[in-house]
Amino acid sequence: MKNYPVLLLTLLLSAFFVSACSDHDSARTPAPPPPPPEPVFDPQATFRYDTFGDEALWTDVLRYHEVVATISPETALAVGLKVDAEALPPGILETADLTDPATTVALLELDAVVGINAEVAADGTVTSFGITCALCHSDVDDSVAPGIGVRQDGWAATDLDPGLILSLSPYFDDKPDQRAELQSWGPGKYDPYWNHDGISDPVVIAPAYGLRDVALETYTGEGPVSYWNAYVAVTQMGGQGTFVEPELNIEVHADPDLVTPKLPALLEYQHSLEAPVPPAGSYDPEAAERGRVLFTGKAGCEGCHSGPRFTDANTTLHEAHEVGADPLYATRTITKRYRTTPLRGLLQHPPYYHNGEFATLADVVEHYDLVMNLGLFDEEKSDLAEYLKSL
Known part of the structure; x- marks a missing residue:
């Protein structure tokens, strides 16, 4: 026959001593405080x-x-x-x-x-x-x-x-x-x-x-x-x-x-911070549409100005001679090359090129027409500049 009172007493005593030891240990070695929260910056x-x-x-x-x-x-x-x-x-x-x-x-x-x-x-x-x-x-x-x-x-x-x-x-x-x-x-x-x-x-x-x-x-x-x-x-x-x-x-x-x-x-x-939308009346929509066709076609701009941000910078940098740029600034940097500039909001920040050598987008188009030997007609150059204004 099992002795239930003795067994119960043993369990109660065990629980008491475990609790007492645990309390004693806690008093000697308190748990470390939680680490301070990481600062949050607006x-x-x-x-x-x-x-x-x-x-x-x-x-x-x-x-x-x-x-x-x-x-x-x-x-x-x-x-x-x-x-x-x-x-x-x-x-x-x-x-x-x-x-x-x-x-x-x-x-x-x-x-x-x-x-x-x-x-x-x-x-x-x-x-x-x-x-x-x-x-x-x-x-x-x-x-x-x-x-x-x-x-x-x-x-x-x-x-x-x-x-x-x-x-x-x-x-x-x-x-x-x-x-x-x-x-x-x-x-x-x-x-x-x-x-x-x-x-x-x-x-x-x-x-x-x-x-x-x-x-x-x-x-x-x-x-x-x-x-x-x-x-x-x-x-x-x-x-x-x-x-x-x-x-x-x-x-x-x-x-x-x-x-x-x-x-x-x-x-x-x-x-x-998204690029600003061009102000109303800042470009000719019909000319810009013709310029878009040139951008993706005859002018070949999309070869470098690709994707939703109009840049291949995620995969490629370019030698100065590829884009007809002054090499001096690049030679002072760790890459020695230039990134393709994203084009959204371009109208808001003239002059253009890293050193500001081009006052207008028409000047930029003229430069690329010469450097890349694009053979654009004057009207095509104008249309391409209007498209750049629209981005």
């Missing part, structure tokens, strides 16, 4: 407002917090800076003095100057100054006044003069040759290798829209979008992050890294 805010800590360059070295306090909005607009109308209190522009540098400081305090993030003390002193991606890759629609309107993120800042803006820094007071070089670049151009190799050969600022499904960014296809974002953030903007490229002898590390964790958010926002 994609749009990263693009528009994040300096990645580049105040270390723009404030500490270039002393631009001092410079900007002496610049009027009138002058700022003249060098291509833009004002975000949606950041302004109603009616402020009706009374603002656009010739007074104090108005510039007030705009900075409102976060209304596109691509600039500054801190302003209670007494109106600008204490820090940094730049963001939006400085070169956003525009405004001029709906309030020239240079003042609603943001157009991803659009190339074609009238921004980065070289002139840089040259105003006191850092260049004892470097007249470098200052003169910067001032020679002109609006809408920048050289992202000049501070490494000392060669001045600026390229046209490119749009940041229409990059989804485009594997390689930049005119020379150095790498995917996030590679170039890291390069620019660290080596050009002065952000505090990590970028390593042995072929260019670049190795930069920062702790904490204020760039790398934000690259996915930045990429997400860029991929959300």
